[in-house]
Amino acid sequence: MSTPKFRIAICGGGVGGLTLAVALSRYPDIVVDVYEAAQSFYEVGAGFGIWPRAFKVLRKLGPDFEQQLLQRCGYECTEEYVPAIKHRKSDQAVGIQLFDLMTKGNQMRFHRADFHGVLLSHLPPSCTTHNAKRLKSYTQPFNDHSRSSPITLTFKDGSTATCDVLIGADGIKSTVRHYMMRELAEGMDPDEKQSVLSCINPVWSGVTAYRTLIPAEKLRVRCPDHHVFGGGITQYLGKDAFFLAYPISLGQYINIAGFTLQSDLVGTTYEADARIPRRSFEGKANSEWVGELTAEQFVEPFKDFEEDAKLLLECVERGTLWAVHTVKTLPSTNFGRVALLGDAAHAMLPFQGAGAGQSIEDAYLLATVLGHKATTLDTVPRALAIYDKLRRPFTSDVALRSRLNGQLCAFQTDVPLHELGNTITKNWEWAWLTELDDALEEAVKLVEDSSINIS
Structure with a gap:
């Protein structure tokens, strides 16, 4: 093997970190190390969705990659307009169908472990993975004589490593x-x-999330023709609280995600409820934000919802509570030969299902600028600045849109019910009517022409 042009360390083996590693496989002259804090790369957790804009990026990773993803979600990708999310006003005895969110192309939904399995199976020989490696600190040299010297990584187990470029995909x-x-x-x-x-x-x-999976068969026995079996997502809306439900894992499970929004607590310090145990999460990341819920505790915020919602909630056996935190808009996502992607750069509210997709977009554009033949170790800082210039404004806008979508769904705005559908659609249509391609073209142009000022 010829001498690599540089070595990249990716701290974090989640969706963004592994997507970056796979995207960099197009450039065999780059050596990649992925350091994951957990004992395994297979993420636990419920389902997540990817909208057409981000799925088009995944397609760029190759037809075999796309085919394996399609096999995991169990249905074909379409570019036609489809009903994606049913929105019901449910905080009353008899619910009202408000509108169907129509999207150009369908949202692809996956279980996290399934998605990770596909990413891991496509890592190239030039990529080495390391488990149980939680970063403690890094040192980046900056004096004139060592500006291109390696970055030193120190891990909590006392071990060290070096790299030329460090990417922080290490979460919120x-x-x-x-x-x-x-x-x-x-x-x-x-x-x-x-x-x-x-x-x-x-x-x-100020947002608290309620998450669980229920066996689809348990609901089917109670109500064989329930809304949730009709395809897409059903969202049950109420004042200051709502939840959504949809099938995952080839229809074996129903993913339920509920939310309460306390606007007066935005930006305050989260105080955990002492009545909610956290035994399962002791020693794990974000443990102080997560709790174990009984079925009764899970249902409490939605107990007065319509019958269609109650049929789902009656199938809940247990769940988890998450205090949803975000990252402030950063002044920059790069410095020297270090950059951030995904939640490390822009952890956002989940109300447009956009977090994973934005991590994927980050990863692909970052791989494009780092892998370009014009990028050398000396010009890595410029490549990372180009990434920041093109991605940070966009992800900041998506974060604002996601927050607004939650407020709309929790009836916390002045938008009347008859205008809710149009308002939510206009706020969300970037996810299926726009593409990353323009930003990719601009990135390549800026990498190739160093005379263009990017400040």
């Missing part, structure tokens, strides 16, 4: 973000410095 509590914000803040005036440092820690959104 990102260690990479912690140290990058401190690097950015160096030499700033006190007010500006404090503003940058305030971006280190996640902030509570």
Whole structure:
């Protein structure tokens, strides 16, 4: 093997980190190491969806990759307009069908473990994976004599490693973000410095999520013609609370995700309810934000919803509670030869199902600028600045749209019911009417022409 042009370390083996590793496989002159804090790369958790914009990016990873994904979700991808989400006003004895969200192309839904399995099976020989490697800190040299010297990574188990480029895909509590914000803040005036440092820690959104899976057969016995078996997602809306349900794992399970929104608590410190046990999550990331729910506790916020909703909720055996935190809009997602992607860069509210898709887009554009033949170790900082220039404004806008969508679904705006469908559609249609291709073309142009100012 010829000498690689540089070595990339990816901290975090979630959707974004592994997608980046697979996307970099197009460039055999780049050596990749993926460091995952957990003992296994197979993420636990419920389902998630990918909208047409992001799925078109996944298609670029090759026909075999796409085919394996389609096999996991059990249905074909279409580019026709389809009813994607049924929206019902459900906080009353007899619910009302408000509207069907029509999307150009369908949302592809996966179980996290299934999706991870496909990504892992496509990692190239030039990529090495490492488990149980939680980053403690990194050191990036900056003096004139060592500007291209390796970045040193130190892990919590005491081991170290080096790389030329570090990508923080290490989630909402990102260690990479912690140290990058401190690097950015160096030499700033006190007010500006404090503003940058305030971006280190996640902030509570005032949103609490309720998550569970139920066996589809359990619901089918109770109600064989339930709405949820009709395809797509059904969303049951109420004042300050709502939940959605849809089949996953080839129809074996129904994924249920509920939310309560407390607008007066946005930005405050989350205080865990002492009545909710956390035994299953002790020692795990974000454990103070997560709890175990009994069936009764899970149902409580939605107990006065319509019968169609209650049929689903009666099948719940247990669930988990999550205090949903977000990351403030960052002043930058790159510094030197270090960059952030996914939740580390822009953890957002889940109300447009866009978080995973934005991680995928981050990963593909990042691989495009780093893998380009014009990018060398000396020009990596410019390549990462191009990534930041093209991605940060877009993901910031998506985060705002996601927050608004939650407020609309929880009836926390002044939008009348008869206008709700049109408002939600206009706010969301970026996910199926736009593409990443324009940004990719602009990225290549900026990489190839170093005379263009990107500041």
